[in-house]
Amino acid sequence: xxxxxxxxxxxxxxxxxxxxxxxxxxxxxxxxxxxxxxxxxxxxxxxxxxxxxxxxxxxxxxxxxxxxxxxxxxxxxxxxxxxxxxxxxxxxxxxxxxxxxxxxxxxxxxxxxxxxxxxxxxxxxxxxxxxxxxxxxxxxxxxxxxxxxxxxxxxxxxxxxxxxxxxxxxxxxxxxxxxxxxxxxxxxxxxxxxxxxxxxxxxxxxxxxxxxxxxxxxxxxxxxxxxxxxxxxxxxxxxxxxxxxxxxxxxxxxxxxxxxxxxxxxxxxxxxxxxxxxxxxxxxxxxxxxxxxxxxxxxxxxxxxxxxxxxxxxxxxxxxxxxxxxxxxxxxxxxxxxxxxxxxxxxxxx
Amino acid sequence: xxxxxxxxxxxxxxxxxxxxxxxxxxxxxxxxxxxxxxxxxxxxxxxxxxxxxxxxxxxxxxxxxxxxxxxxxxxxxxxxxxxxxxxxxxxxxxxxxxxxxxxxxxxxxxxxxxxxxxxxxxxxxxxxxxxxxxxxxxxxxxxxxxxxxxxxxxxxxxxxxxxxxxxxxxxxxxxxxxxxxxxxxxxxxxxxxxxxxxxxxxxxxxxxxxxxxxxxxxxxxxxxxxxxxxxxxxxxxxxxxxxxxxxxxxxxxxxxxxxxxxxxxxxxxxxxxxxxxxxxxxxxxxxxxxxxxxxxxxxxxxxxxxxxxxxxxxxxxxxxxxxxxxxxxxxxxxxxxxxxxxxxxxxxxxxxxxxxxxxxxxxxxxxxxxxxxxxxxxxxxxxxxxxxxxxxxxxxxxxxxxxx
Ligand code: SF4
Ligand SMILES: [Zn+2]
Ligand SMILES: [Zn+2]
Numbered sequence: 001x002x003x004x005x006x007x008x009x010x011x012x013x014x015x016x017x018x019x020x021x022x023x024x025x026x027x028x029x030x031x032x033x034x035x036x037x038x039x040x041x042x043x044x045x046x047x048x049x050x051x052x053x054x055x056x057x058x059x060x061x062x063x064x065x066x067x068x069x070x071x072x073x074x075x076x077x078x079x080x081x082x083x084x085x086x087x088x089x090x091x092x093x094x095x096x097x098x099x100x101x102x103x104x105x106x107x108x109x110x111x112x113x114x115x116x117x118x119x120x121x122x123x124x125x126x127x128x129x130x131x132x133x134x135x136x137x138x139x140x141x142x143x144x145x146x147x148x149x150x151x152x153x154x155x156x157x158x159x160x161x162x163x164x165x166x167x168x169x170x171x172x173x174x175x176x177x178x179x180x181x182x183x184x185x186x187x188x189x190x191x192x193x194x195x196x197x198x199x200x201x202x203x204x205x206x207x208x209x210x211x212x213x214x215x216x217x218x219x220x221x222x223x224x225x226x227x228x229x230x231x232x233x234x235x236x237x238x239x240x241x242x243x244x245x246x247x248x249x250x251x252x253x254x255x256x257x258x259x260x261x262x263x264x265x266x267x268x269x270x271x272x273x274x275x276x277x278x279x280x281x282x283x284x285x286x287x288x289x290x291x292x293x294x295x296x297x298x299x300x301x302x303x304x305x306x307x308x309x310x311x312x313x314x315x316x317x318x319x320x321x322x323x324x325x326x327x328x329x330x331x332x333x334x335x336x337x338x339x340x341x342x343x344x345x346x347x348x349x350x
Numbered sequence: 351x352x353x354x355x356x357x358x359x360x361x362x363x364x365x366x367x368x369x370x371x372x373x374x375x376x377x378x379x380x381x382x383x384x385x386x387x388x389x390x391x392x393x394x395x396x397x398x399x400x401x402x403x404x405x406x407x408x409x410x411x412x413x414x415x416x417x418x419x420x421x422x423x424x425x426x427x428x429x430x431x432x433x434x435x436x437x438x439x440x441x442x443x444x445x446x447x448x449x450x451x452x453x454x455x456x457x458x459x460x461x462x463x464x465x466x467x468x469x470x471x472x473x474x475x476x477x478x479x480x481x482x483x484x485x486x487x488x489x490x491x492x493x494x495x496x497x498x499x500x501x502x503x504x505x506x507x508x509x510x511x512x513x514x515x516x517x518x519x520x521x522x523x524x525x526x527x528x529x530x531x532x533x534x535x536x537x538x539x540x541x542x543x544x545x546x547x548x549x550x551x552x553x554x555x556x557x558x559x560x561x562x563x564x565x566x567x568x569x570x571x572x573x574x575x576x577x578x579x580x581x582x583x584x585x586x587x588x589x590x591x592x593x594x595x596x597x598x599x600x601x602x603x604x605x606x607x608x609x610x611x612x613x614x615x616x617x618x619x620x621x622x623x624x625x626x627x628x629x630x631x632x633x634x635x636x637x638x639x640x641x642x643x644x645x646x647x648x649x650x651x652x653x654x655x656x657x658x659x660x661x662x663x664x665x666x667x668x669x670x671x672x673x674x675x676x677x678x679x680x681x682x683x684x685x686x687x688x689x690x691x692x693x694x695x696x697x698x699x700x701x702x703x704x705x706x707x708x709x710x711x712x713x714x715x716x717x718x719x720x721x722x723x724x725x726x727x728x729x730x731x732x733x734x735x736x737x738x739x740x741x742x743x744x745x746x747x748x749x750x751x752x753x754x
Pocket of ligand 3: 453456459494495496497498
């Protein structure tokens with residue numbers, strides 16, 4: 001079913017891992033000078049992900065492509081930086097999506113049911129103007145769709161038939177992108193049993209790259225707010241998106257800044273949060289944050305936009321039960337802090 | 351404990367001491383956490399585990415709790431602290447409760463009072479106090495036939511969605527009367543039990559038809575050979591599509607006139623056989639109905655066909671839920687298993703009674719009510735001799751006090 005070219009396109013496949021294993025090369029050997037090409041490609045994968053948020057689809061050297069992927073993961077796990085892992089996982093999965101969406105249904109089905117162990121059925125159904133190639137088991141669908149925010153991914157907007165969700169070919173590829181992302185995150189998060197000596201300098205270089213593209217690590221953390229767990233879903237989502245190097249629109253940035261400033265986060269900490277943004281300019285960000293905080297311009301401190309505004313701008317993200325009782329993210333924070341600090345439900349079970 | 355609580359507790363104790371039946375136990379009872387809410391100071395004993403139903407009964411006899419719960423979750427170590435329990439999975443549960451239903455009778459039997467400023471009102475309590483924005487409310491509710499009938503109807507709709515959309519096997523599903531104002535549905539499925547909160551939230555919103563966008567179900571205006579026609583889902587299509595179309599027919603029949611249809615139009619629609627009417631291309635067949643009207647209708651139809659569950663309960667993967675077969679401290683009624691094929695006939699006011707004999711109580715104020723096919727009340731400041739089940743209901747509802 002799969003060719004070596006496929007493994008080069010999709011180095012996360014179980015078959016690719018198998019292929020590497022069969023070659024019987026240890027990671028130490030892979031890092032040796034003879035495999036310079038592999039190591040080069042592994043580093044380039046990382047740098048592309050960190051700098052552009054994209055990994056190129058160049059598959060001219062198939063074996064370097066297949067072998068470099070586990071090496072990139074290993075380097076990342078040695079660098080030990082969550083934000084770099086997330087960025088890499090996102091970039092690699094985007095690349096996978098770009099390639100997967102061009103595959104025929106047979107291959108998609110094969111990859112889905114083997115590497116991802118999806119329960120998936122081939123379908124040949126046209127409803128309205130849309131053509132559905134697959135029906136995917138509900139848990140497999142949900143595990144991935146919950147990360148996607150467009151309304152078409154919400155379950156009420158799907159066709160659900162006896163435990164299976166209808167998906168088009170492109171949607172199947174998009175859901176597989178999520179699966180790839182989680183898989184890579186998991187892999188690069190495992191700490192290796194032994195640290196290959198030869199990789200020492202590569203890891204150091206990778207750390208340098210992370211700092212170059214994402215800023216100094218120790219300063220980048222969740223903002224120092226009294227209760228980070230009490231942040232509303234929308235604000236958390238903005239932070240996550242920035243973190244993954246996704247583009248966040250103006251309204252999202254304004255919400256994040258005004259929210260944090262209003263609950264007492266320092267301007268310095270707020271500025272740092274924007275650092276992973278692909279178009280980050282320290283000077284502009286500082287200027288804007290100070291403006292929102294009331295240091296510049298009219299000296300009025302801006303408050304956080306209302307939920308209704310955020311909903312129309314698509315900033316509102318997966319509102320939960322608390323959201324139903326509030327009208328501003330700041331009230332969410334207040335309400336949630338209260339339940340977090342005095343613990344336990346307000347209502348007893350029925 | 352005040353005298354009323356003491357009396358209730360004593361009756362509960364008698365009940366559990368003479369209890370001879372087997373408790374209904376969920377799958378893997380030994381991997382569950384149990385919780386007991388005591389009469390005394392409303393103290394919650396949590397993190398208990400039992401391998402054996404007889405040991406569980408022993409604990410219930412010792413503690414005599416007002417409410418008995420078990421976790422919907424399975425744990426490696428159910429007795430450990432929450433973070434160390436080792437979550438393995440949780441049943442998918444649904445709670446349908448009059449608290450969340452919008453029944454017209456509510457203002458006549460429910461009252462609320464804001465704990466912040468003392469504002470009072472009739473009907474279900476608002477989420478936040480209209481006056482002081484406080485969210486802590488004191489509620490006084492009543493067990494009402496109409497509310498419970500509505501809850502049963504919601505349960506019926508839920509079961510249909512669970513079977514035909516989620517593909518739940520009837521043998522994996524249990525229905526219970528909560529012993530108070532609603533029904534619980536438990537789904538035991540190895541496939542679904544590993545789902546996290548976000549996945550469950552999606553399922554809850556599916557059942558509620560929340561934010562369903564008819565256009566994403568392909569209700570739209572399209573150009574067919576230069577003519578603009580409206581196209582949409584068809585009857586018999588899976589999931590919300592077919593259900594939405596079926597719902598539209600009901601909406602048209604019942605409130606067509608209010609939607610601006612002429613009586614003649616309403617008649618043409620409702621006199622036709624439903625399946626006939628919805629044969630293509632009905633979406634363009636009603637004069638004066640544009641896309642936006644159909645959208646409004648679709649949303650109404652979805653609301654009507656959705657099952658009004660409590661999202662919080664379905665979403666929570668560490669939830670404690672009432673143990674079937676035990677007494678509900680709010681009413682003195684039993685949490686009762688309802689065979690799913692008998693949901694229709696089930697009468698909560700007849701099939702969940704626990705207490706026998708007679709009791710004398712002083713009733714402060716009680717509306718008329720029915721239990722075991724007998725009428726009681728209304729009462730106002732009077733001493734009455736009642737069957738124990740009725741007296742216990744009034745005591746548990748704090749509408750009556752012990753005499754002497
Ligand atoms: S409802 Fe408000 S607080 Fe909640 S996610 Fe949406 S915008 Fe944020
Ligand atoms: Zn108030
Ligand atoms: Zn009622």
